[in-house]
Amino acid sequence: MYDADHNRTESRVSQNEIKISSRNVQVYYGDNHAIKDVDVDIEDRLVTAFIGPSGCGKSTFLRCLNRMNDTIPICRVEGDIHIDGEDIYDKRVDPVQLRAKVGMVFQKPNPFPKSIYDNVAYGPKIHGLAKNKSELDDIVERALKRAAIWDEVKDRLDASGTGLSGGQQQRLCIARAVATEPEVLLMDEPCSALDPIATGQVEELIDELKQNYSVVIVTHSMQQAARVSQKTAFFHLGNLVEYGETEKIFTNPQDSRTESYITGRIG
Amino acid sequence: MTTSLLVLIVLALGVGGYIVGRARALRGVGGDQRKLHSLPSYYGTNVAMKAIVPALLVMLVWLLAQPLVVESSVRGDLQEESVRQDRSVSLMMSDVRRLANGLDVAVESGMMTRERAANMRTEFTDVRERLGEAGVALGSAVTSPVLRAAQKYRALSETGDLLRTGIVLALAVAGLGWGIRNSTPEYRARNVVETGVRILLILASCIAILTTVGIVLSLVFNTIEFFRIYPASDFFFSTTWSPSFGGGSELGILPLLWGTLYISLIALIVAVPVGLFTAIYLSEYASKRVRSVAKPAIEILAGIPTIVYGLFALLTIGPLLLSVFGDSTVGWMDAGTAVMTAGIAMGIMLIPFVSSLSDDIINAVPQAMRDGSYGLGATQSETIKQVILPAALPGIVGAVLLAASRAIGETMIVVLGAGAAARLSLNPFEAMTTVTAKIVSQLTGDSDFGSPEALVAFALGMTLFVVTLGLNVLALYIVRKYREQYE
Numbered sequence: 001m002y003d004a005d006h007n008r009t010e011s012r013v014s015q016n017e018i019k020i021s022s023r024n025v026q027v028y029y030g031d032n033h034a035i036k037d038v039d040v041d042i043e044d045r046l047v048t049a050f051i052g053p054s055g056c057g058k059s060t061f062l063r064c065l066n067r068m069n070d071t072i073p074i075c076r077v078e079g080d081i082h083i084d085g086e087d088i089y090d091k092r093v094d095p096v097q098l099r100a101k102v103g104m105v106f107q108k109p110n111p112f113p114k115s116i117y118d119n120v121a122y123g124p125k126i127h128g129l130a131k132n133k134s135e136l137d138d139i140v141e142r143a144l145k146r147a148a149i150w151d152e153v154k155d156r157l158d159a160s161g162t163g164l165s166g167g168q169q170q171r172l173c174i175a176r177a178v179a180t181e182p183e184v185l186l187m188d189e190p191c192s193a194l195d196p197i198a199t200g201q202v203e204e205l206i207d208e209l210k211q212n213y214s215v216v217i218v219t220h221s222m223q224q225a226a227r228v229s230q231k232t233a234f235f236h237l238g239n240l241v242e243y244g245e246t247e248k249i250f251t252n253p254q255d256s257r258t259e260s261y262i263t264g265r266i267g
Numbered sequence: 268m269t270t271s272l273l274v275l276i277v278l279a280l281g282v283g284g285y286i287v288g289r290a291r292a293l294r295g296v297g298g299d300q301r302k303l304h305s306l307p308s309y310y311g312t313n314v315a316m317k318a319i320v321p322a323l324l325v326m327l328v329w330l331l332a333q334p335l336v337v338e339s340s341v342r343g344d345l346q347e348e349s350v351r352q353d354r355s356v357s358l359m360m361s362d363v364r365r366l367a368n369g370l371d372v373a374v375e376s377g378m379m380t381r382e383r384a385a386n387m388r389t390e391f392t393d394v395r396e397r398l399g400e401a402g403v404a405l406g407s408a409v410t411s412p413v414l415r416a417a418q419k420y421r422a423l424s425e426t427g428d429l430l431r432t433g434i435v436l437a438l439a440v441a442g443l444g445w446g447i448r449n450s451t452p453e454y455r456a457r458n459v460v461e462t463g464v465r466i467l468l469i470l471a472s473c474i475a476i477l478t479t480v481g482i483v484l485s486l487v488f489n490t491i492e493f494f495r496i497y498p499a500s501d502f503f504f505s506t507t508w509s510p511s512f513g514g515g516s517e518l519g520i521l522p523l524l525w526g527t528l529y530i531s532l533i534a535l536i537v538a539v540p541v542g543l544f545t546a547i548y549l550s551e552y553a554s555k556r557v558r559s560v561a562k563p564a565i566e567i568l569a570g571i572p573t574i575v576y577g578l579f580a581l582l583t584i585g586p587l588l589l590s591v592f593g594d595s596t597v598g599w600m601d602a603g604t605a606v607m608t609a610g611i612a613m614g615i616m617l618i619p620f621v622s623s624l625s626d627d628i629i630n631a632v633p634q635a636m637r638d639g640s641y642g643l644g645a646t647q648s649e650t651i652k653q654v655i656l657p658a659a660l661p662g663i664v665g666a667v668l669l670a671a672s673r674a675i676g677e678t679m680i681v682v683l684g685a686g687a688a689a690r691l692s693l694n695p696f697e698a699m700t701t702v703t704a705k706i707v708s709q710l711t712g713d714s715d716f717g718s719p720e721a722l723v724a725f726a727l728g729m730t731l732f733v734v735t736l737g738l739n740v741l742a743l744y745i746v747r748k749y750r751e752q753y754e
């Protein structure tokens with residue numbers, strides 16, 4: 001935890017550049033207005049947490065950032081979302097390319113019913129990141145190492161990914177996501193299906209990942225948000241209520257709704 | 268008393284028992300149903316069950332057993348008579364039965380008193396003429412032993428009927444009394460009814476299983492009979508199928524088995540890609556509206572009787588193939604009936620099988636798999652090819668094997684589309700025939716049932732049964748072995 005604190009101070013000193021900026025974002029599920037007027041600037045190379053009660057729209061907003069909502073027929077997104085200054089909802093942007101750049105880890109570990117190796121190699125293969133087998137081997141090894149699971153699986157890369165424990169599966173999914181060399185990593189409650197030990201491992205991992213990526217994590221656990229993130233956004237009923245330094249949100253919230261939520265009075 | 272009246276009485280006793288049992292249980296607690304062990308209706312059901320079930324069971328068994336007992340008793344009497352007359356006992360038995368029935372009719376219509384029917388003698392009365400007046404036609408003059416046997420038959424049946432009625436009624440009343448006595452507040456009627464329900468369910472499944480066993484046994488005995496008069500090695504390894512009812516036929520299964528497998532193979536080559544691609548489109552690409560129209564429309568194909576597919580093969584596919592591959596062009600095909608014709612028609616028939624089953628299986632692949640793949644930047648077809656199909660593969664293989672066993676068992680399309688010649692050939696444009704089609708033709712002739720030419724049908728049926736059973740077991744094994752992978 002010292003490391004985390006250290007990094008946090010550092011990141012505050014050297015203002016990071018803006019990686020993702022959203023303006024006036026609205027999301028509708030059919031007639032249901034799920035996200036209202038969300039403006040947020042997400043910085044590079046740090047962890048941003050989205051917190052809020054169930055159904056407040058934090059996961060929906062997260063899924064806007066890599067256009068995963070496109071796969072839901074009734075979902076409609078309005079407003080501007082820019083990554084590195086580029087409008088990702090522009091007609092010329094291929095959502096498939098975008099998702100290679102903005103990786104995602106899901107709530108429930110969802111390894112494919114393939115070998116551990118093939119799970120990690122899946123992304124690099126479909127994007128043609130490796131010229132030959134040995135390069136692919138290197139990518140897989142690097143991804144598994146970065147996801148802190150290499151030592152546990154290096155002797156059984158041919159075993160099925162579904163045979164791992166829950167925490168290992170989730171780290172495998174993280175390895176799978178980082179193998180495509182994304183610039184942003186979206187995590188939708190990555191620890192909600194894990195036990196405390198596995199949660200600890202994944203949190204440690206998130207802390208390391210922010211050296212290279214901009215990480216956005218949705219979580220229900222305020223302790224987790226406080227532990228891993230440098231910036232926190234609080235969502236309530238589809239509105240972004242408050243966004244700022246994690247420490248400030250948890251110690252000195254500006255909005256009364258934020259205070260009610262973090263003290264457990266609403267949620 | 269007729270059987271239906273008896274059943275009605277037992278059922279009425281049951282209904283009465285229900286009301287009495289329920290009332291008695293309630294009376295035991297002064298009308299406060301919370302003090303009962305079970306709900307009042309359980310006490311009623313308990314009484315009704317005890318009154319009805321044993322009585323009807325005994326009746327059923329008795330009804331099945333009585334004719335057997337009576338026949339064997341009468342048959343024993345006819346034994347020496349049959350030797351004297353040089354007629355087979357079973358022929359005489361059918362005379363006896365007919366005569367006994369005739370006497371029943373005569374008594375019922377009032378032409379004859381019961382005593383007269385029981386005491387008539389051929390020496391004094393022309394039985395045939397008397398029965399003729401009553402509207403019962405008998406084939407030949409009635410001999411004295413046959414008449415005596417028929418009279419004994421009637422007497423025994425009558426005693427049996429009387430005894431049966433008495434015992435069944437006694438059982439029903441006894442069960443009723445037992446049940447009512449049980450209807451005290453402490454009695455665990457709910458648990459007893461639960462046991463009753465369980466036994467009912469077990470019986471139902473036993474009937475299903477026993478029927479299957481019965482079917483197999485009837486095949487097995489006739490197959491054994493066949494192999495007693497025809498060498499098994501010739502049947503399994505001979506390459507000629509030429510039955511001749513005059514004797515000296517060659518009954519090799521190989522050409523038929525080859526025809527079956529060849530036609531099934533072509534059917535699967537047609538059905539599997541089309542069905543699978545349809546399933547993928549329906550489950551992954553189609554919008555809800557398209558799906559709600561297209562899926563039922565495809566399943567209509569499954570509802571078409573196979574004879575209609577046969578006609579389609581005969582009238583449309585055959586001539587079409589002939590115009591493409593016939594003498595006027597490449598000359599591979601001589602007539603419309605061919606392996607190809609039947610195979611294509613059968614393939615069309617199997618499309619809904621493959622597509623419907625595969626569609627269900629593809630839908631069962633968790634959404635999380637798709638999300639995971641899209642989240643990595645895969646396109647839809649990459650996701651389908653690399654994630655969804657591998658995950659669904661065991662189920663799809665199972666679906667294909669089920670379709671294959673359907674194809675192997677198919678008859679009508681083959682009869683109409685593939686011709687009747689048993690032939691070992693590689694040319695798919697030649698006429699061939701299958702095991703099922705030959706079973707039909709061997710059994711529909713007027714040949715002696717004991718001849719190898721007729722009995723071979725059972726051996727063919729048995730072989731087919733073993734093949735499809737093997738396929739089904741294999742399908743189940745594959746589905747089960749790989750299913751838990753993504754759960």
